[in-house]
Amino acid sequence: MERKTDAKTRPSAKTRFGLDVLVAGAGYVGLAAAVSLKQARPGLAVALVDAAPAGAWQRDGRASAIAAAACRMLDQLGVWAEIAPQAQAITEMIITDSRTSDPVRPVFLTFDGEIAPGEPFAHMVANRALNGALRASAEKLGIDIIEGVAVQGFETNGAGITVHLADGATLKTRLLVAADGVNSKLRDMAGIKTVKWEYGQSGIVCTVAHERPHNGRAEEHFLPAGPFATLPLKPGEDGTNRSSIVWVERTQDAEKLVAGDDLVFEHELEQRFSLKLGEIRVADKPRAWPLGLTIARAFVAPRIALAGDAAHGIHPIAGQGLNLGFKDVAALAEVIVEADRLGQDIGALDVLERYQQWRRFDTVQMGVTTDVLNRLFSNDIGPLRTVRDIGLGLVERMPRLKEFFIRQASGLSAGTPRLLKGEAI
DSSP states (O other), rough: OOOOOTTTTOOOTOOEEEEEEEEESSSSHHHHHHHHHHHTTTTTTEEEEEEEEGGGGGGOOOEEEEEEHHHHHHTTTHHHHGGGOOOOOOEEEEEEEEOOOOOOOOEEEESSSSTTTTEEEEEEHHHHHHHHHHHHHHHHHHHHEEESOOOEEEEEEESEEEETTTTSEEEEEEEEOOOOOTOOOHHHHOOOOOOEEEEEEEEEEEEESSSSSSSTTEEEEEEEEEEEEEEEEEOTTTTEEEEEEEEEHHHHHHHHHHHHHHHHHHHHHHHOOOOOTSSSEESSSSSSEEEEEEEOOEEETTTTEEGGGGGGEGGGGGGGGHHHHHHHHHHHHHHHHHHTTTTTTTTTOOOHHHHHHHHHHHHHHHHHHHHHHHHHHHOOOOHHHHHHHHHHHHHOOOOHHHHHHHHHTOOTTTTOGEEEGTOOO
């Protein structure tokens, strides 16, 4: 059957393809995986299926921190030029450790925002802009996007995997990539267990408008209940200065704040944000998500690979969740493309295990790091506060150690896949 090339066209029920790769989940990770593979190997038949209704991504008002390595990958995929005008460079990062009631928040650690002249270590990008650019690229490449229908089940059958959709359609593919989020149904269907625990915290996310410009500065305040981060955004269409807030609170308190009176929320926000940028106001509806650590015990199964939050969900304290997902994409694409060039079966378990070996240690390491950081800083224990503040002060006085941390945050650590270096695969 001839494949449709319009990404907005949804195949009719009962359609059966001979696909090479089917990606489940049309978020940033799923889209980037499909685009990476199709761009590198145009001969591969690639499609996406997503349970979210068509157009749901356009209602996402959040923004994400995109590390320098991910920016290089997006540039290599040909989408960064479209995203860049809407991206805000992070030019400086400061870290404080205090209580909400403290009149002064001493700065313990500062980072210059560049990893190379003219290359910031991260940008803040509106989720709609990121998703829209990747979708436009998918459309140009002829990748079908089947929206508004979930994967109901699948079975492997030797050289392929048969995927059953909730509307009765059946798709046959050589490889199924599960990029369907931290509560991945495909991961469960594949029988892959997880290491998982909850933190008793929730992350409140909203956009704040303020009088004075932020000048590209990001701030992370370690408070007893959890970190409070202010991340710079591009001005609004009317020129309004804006920042994105990631505010971690105990879940019970977060739920009360989000569901309660707007004046109470703004008062509590002001206690944490302060008035250093002038008067502030909440520019959108605050939302809260429970936080926990989830790491899949395996990243692959026969003809299935997990990517993004389906493989790992970590605490936002280091701002690395989305960037870990892009690392998965870059590594998986490199492994699959090399296997296809060598004439190997791209869905064979020995091929997929190369991806797992590449990504699992780094993921576990990041999960442990964020877990330790959260436990270390989300408390008000006096002796522990003294130790961590001394540690932050020592890092501030060691330029080489600071440079190491900034490169880690930028995603340019050892073993970086080629796409994240800005190189073709």
